[in-house]
Amino acid sequence: MTTLNRRTFLQTASMASALTLSSPLIARAQSDTIKVGGLHDLSGALDAVGVPMNQVFQLAINEINEAGGLLGKMLEPVIYDPQSNMSLYSQYATQMAVRDQVAVVMGGITSASRETIRPIFNRFKTLYFYNTQYEGGVCDRNEITLGTTPAQTVKRVIPYGMNLFGKKVYTIAADYNYGHITAAWVKRYVEENGGEVIATEFFPLDVAQFGSTINKIQAAKPDFVLSAMVGTSHLGFYQQWAAAGMKSQLPIVSTVLGAGGTDQVILTAEEGNDIIASFGYF
Numbered sequence: 227m228t229t230l231n232r233r234t235f236l237q238t239a240s241m242a243s244a245l246t247l248s249s250p251l252i253a254r255a256q257s258d259t260i261k262v263g264g265l266h267d268l269s270g271a272l273d274a275v276g277v278p279m280n281q282v283f284q285l286a287i288n289e290i291n292e293a294g295g296l297l298g299k300m301l302e303p304v305i306y307d308p309q310s311n312m313s314l315y316s317q318y319a320t321q322m323a324v325r326d327q328v329a330v331v332m333g334g335i336t337s338a339s340r341e342t343i344r345p346i347f348n349r350f351k352t353l354y355f356y357n358t359q360y361e362g363g364v365c366d367r368n369e370i371t372l373g374t375t376p377a378q379t380v381k382r383v384i385p386y387g388m389n390l391f392g393k394k395v396y397t398i399a400a401d402y403n404y405g406h407i408t409a410a411w412v413k414r415y416v417e418e419n420g421g422e423v424i425a426t427e428f429f430p431l432d433v434a435q436f437g438s439t440i441n442k443i444q445a446a447k448p449d450f451v452l453s454a455m456v457g458t459s460h461l462g463f464y465q466q467w468a469a470a471g472m473k474s475q476l477p478i479v480s481t482v483l484g485a486g487g488t489d490q491v492i493l494t495a496e497e498g499n500d501i502i503a504s505f506g507y508f
Contacts, residue, residue: 265333270310319343323350361407376411383504392449393421399454401428
């Protein structure tokens, strides 16, 4: 017969909890392959960015496997399409960490998607890479961010644009944390350089009609428009801007356009030419 006192109970419970938390790590180590998660929007509002990111993700895995793999094992891609839906992001992130037990995840496009899955991967101690530009300020033990921040892009492009065009700026941005925080950085850098943000408008990712906004911009008479618009639907702004004959009247400076590599395919030369952007890599 065994006597179970409080101390023994707590020690046993602690050991059981540690084994439960570490079991995914043990399973990953014992697997014949190294599972690598890909979580990018292959459909939905951000598919224009997600599809090429997924293609590059698979290209990298193929190149590594053709070179002999990693640590004596082949890489096995585990890919889900969250469809630009935060509920699916949460569901698939949990599946990757718990059921698939991937070793690492490359995923998320918007800051909203990153903030949905980051706590999940942190909870299950799954290594997570966020590879797109973002608004800055994120630091996790399990997460590595490789994208540029406003201090590297907005800080440079704002004085450049103001020196070329003038000091009055009209900001348009996506209506989620990236757009709001970037708009705040824009205001800071505009004011630091002696300018003024005369208006700021935010748009949900599914908005695709911008006629009223174009009229507001015309009435406000800024020296240039600062765009922090995101996703396929928001490309409609640039198309409608050109169709309204505004390309020759007001310049556009963007913190986003061209970063995904597909905007140049969707927009015609007439619609995209002369828009100024700043990135570490195009």
